[in-house]
Amino acid sequence: MHKRVVILGAGPAGLSAGWKLAEKGCKVEVLELDSRVGGLCKSYYYKDYTFDLGGHRFISKDPELVNDIQELMGDELYVSPRKSVVRLKGKYFYYPLAGKDLISKMNPLTSAKCFADYLYVSTKNRLVSPKEVSLEDWVVNRFGRGLYDIYFGPYSEKLWGLPPSKISKDWAAQRISLLNLWDVFLRLLGKKSNAPKTYATRFYYPFKGGIGRMCDRMAERITSNGGSILLNAAVTRVKMNGKGIEEVSYRQDGKEKTITGDIFISTIPLPEFVRSIEPAVGRRYVEVADSMKFRSIRFLNILIDKERISENTWIYIPEGKFKVMRIQEPKNWSPNNAPPEKTSLILEIACNLGDEIWNADEDGLARHCCDELRQLGLLNGERINHKFTTRVAHAYPIYTLDYHTKVNTIYELFDGAKNLIPIGRQGLYRYNNMDHSIKMGFLAARHITDGLPKEDIFKIASEEEAFEADEDGKGKSGR
Numbered sequence: 001m002h003k004r005v006v007i008l009g010a011g012p013a014g015l016s017a018g019w020k021l022a023e024k025g026c027k028v029e030v031l032e033l034d035s036r037v038g039g040l041c042k043s044y045y046y047k048d049y050t051f052d053l054g055g056h057r058f059i060s061k062d063p064e065l066v067n068d069i070q071e072l073m074g075d076e077l078y079v080s081p082r083k084s085v086v087r088l089k090g091k092y093f094y095y096p097l098a099g100k101d102l103i104s105k106m107n108p109l110t111s112a113k114c115f116a117d118y119l120y121v122s123t124k125n126r127l128v129s130p131k132e133v134s135l136e137d138w139v140v141n142r143f144g145r146g147l148y149d150i151y152f153g154p155y156s157e158k159l160w161g162l163p164p165s166k167i168s169k170d171w172a173a174q175r176i177s178l179l180n181l182w183d184v185f186l187r188l189l190g191k192k193s194n195a196p197k198t199y200a201t202r203f204y205y206p207f208k209g210g211i212g213r214m215c216d217r218m219a220e221r222i223t224s225n226g227g228s229i230l231l232n233a234a235v236t237r238v239k240m241n242g243k244g245i246e247e248v249s250y251r252q253d254g255k256e257k258t259i260t261g262d263i264f265i266s267t268i269p270l271p272e273f274v275r276s277i278e279p280a281v282g283r284r285y286v287e288v289a290d291s292m293k294f295r296s297i298r299f300l301n302i303l304i305d306k307e308r309i310s311e312n313t314w315i316y317i318p319e320g321k322f323k324v325m326r327i328q329e330p331k332n333w334s335p336n337n338a339p340p341e342k343t344s345l346i347l348e349i350a351c352n353l354g355d356e357i358w359n360a361d362e363d364g365l366a367r368h369c370c371d372e373l374r375q376l377g378l379l380n381g382e383r384i385n386h387k388f389t390t391r392v393a394h395a396y397p398i399y400t401l402d403y404h405t406k407v408n409t410i411y412e413l414f415d416g417a418k419n420l421i422p423i424g425r426q427g428l429y430r431y432n433n434m435d436h437s438i439k440m441g442f443l444a445a446r447h448i449t450d451g452l453p454k455e456d457i458f459k460i461a462s463e464e465e466a467f468e469a470d471e472d473g474k475g476k477s478g479r
């Protein structure tokens with residue numbers, strides 16, 4: 001039980017592993033590149049305002065995991081209602097689609113085409129098994145060409161910066177809630193009133209301090225149980241031999257330092273990990289690692305002199321003419337995210353590391369995006385008090401069509417490395433939500449302390465349909 005475990009990265013995956021290991025008496029040391037813990041689940045504070053790196057809601061279909069998070073957060077946890085809308089051709093459509101909305105807002109010819117396309121693919125797929133390789137194939141086979149052309153296609157292209165025909169269907173299978181148009185039709189006739197099973201109508205969120213509070217609490221569990229978290233400590237080299245990792249080097253305060261341990265958990269981006277291995281791995285692996293890209297996000301956070309802009313948790317903007325992809329109003333996540341008479345917005349703009357959005361000057365980007373907000377009808381002359389941008393380079397691992405071949409090639413490198421456990425969104429290059437990363441952290445800890453098979457960790461978020469839990473019946477809405 002006194003194993004020395006070195007964890008690379010202090011996002012939800014690394015922190016959750018460290019929390020459970022430290023509680024079991026392991027000597028935990030976490031190396032984190034940034035000056036704060038949390039990874040993508042950090043929150044930023046300005047006066048009385050809180051901004052996540054894009055609002056983060058916590059849901060899980062795993063009751064054990066939910067219990068652990070409830071125990072960790074105590075009365076800091078809030079249950080928030082979820083309201084999502086899609087803004088399309090000047091109208092706001094509630095999601096899940098509601099019959100009333102479709103009739104009153106969508107052009108009758110367009111909705112008729114969507115239903116006809118849906119009926120066509122549903123019937124065709126019963127007769128002939130469809131070819132399915134890309135995100136485009138997957139969506140068209142399930143929803144029909146009409147809905148793809150209006151919503152899924154343009155939104156996916158904005159998110160990935162690539163045509164959906166170049167993105168693997170695996171991403172869609174795991175991440176798009178199955179919207180059954182037959183269900184929509186029944187709801188329209190009043191034969192069904194509940195939300196689809198795949199849609200969580202509520203979510204957990206810290207009452208104060210944003211999603212970052214959850215990571216802060218995990219970090220406290222590590223340090224209060226004798227573990228240590230080294231900040232501003234960038235992993236630079238991983239010395240490996242035939243059996244596993246010998247030592248890890250990191251740069252802190254301008255000095256190169258090394259650390260040894262019995263076991264290493266890596267949650268840092270997989271391509272970077274591969275490039276840091278010493279002696280260097282074969283050229284083939286480096287080339288594959290170099291081709292594994294991440295989509296980045298620039299966030300524009302604005303403070304507005306108005307009590308509220310809308311009631312929505314998420315506003316999706318699929319149309320390509322707008323740079324903004326998704327908008328959140330933090331006050332709708334927790335009332336404590338903005339002062340009582342004021343509100344704020346987080347605008348997400350997808351980009352690539354180093355491109356013109358990533359490098360855009362803050363004032364110019366804000367002017368452009370506020371203009372878009374006016375066109376979208378979300379700003380109407382209100383005073384903007386302050387604005388600032390935040391960025392994440394490794395937001396979304398890009399599931400290209402050869403995704404499986406690439407990750408499986410890289411995973412070969414770890415076959416003989418007994419004392420290495422790669423986990424998390426970055427560590428496995430897998431589209432994890434935070435619950436998946438936390439669960440991987442817990443299972444990695446159980447592998448070390450109780451001998452749970454490593455394979456159990458890698459199964460998380462890999463199932464065909466890993467999308468959302470139905471949160472109904474757990475907790476009450478509001479505090």
Ligand SMILES: Cc1cc2nc3c(=O)[nH]c(=O)nc-3n(C[C@H](O)[C@H](O)[C@H](O)COP(=O)(O)OP(=O)(O)OC[C@H]3O[C@@H](n4cnc5c(N)ncnc54)[C@H](O)[C@@H]3O)c2cc1C
Binds near residue numbers: 031272437
């Ligand atoms: C815009 C957006 C919105 C999201 N919304 C939700 C949501 O609502 N709900 C949800 O469940 N999930 C959401 N997610 C996903 C969630 O953020 C991730 O699943 C989760 O943060 C992954 O945790 P992780 O620990 O695996 O990785 P990360 O959070 O990325 O942590 C990795 C850590 O490694 C550190 N690191 C990197 N390189 C080095 C190095 N060389 N040396 C040392 N440290 C290093 C990083 O600084 C970071 O702290 C969202 C993601 C994005 C991008």
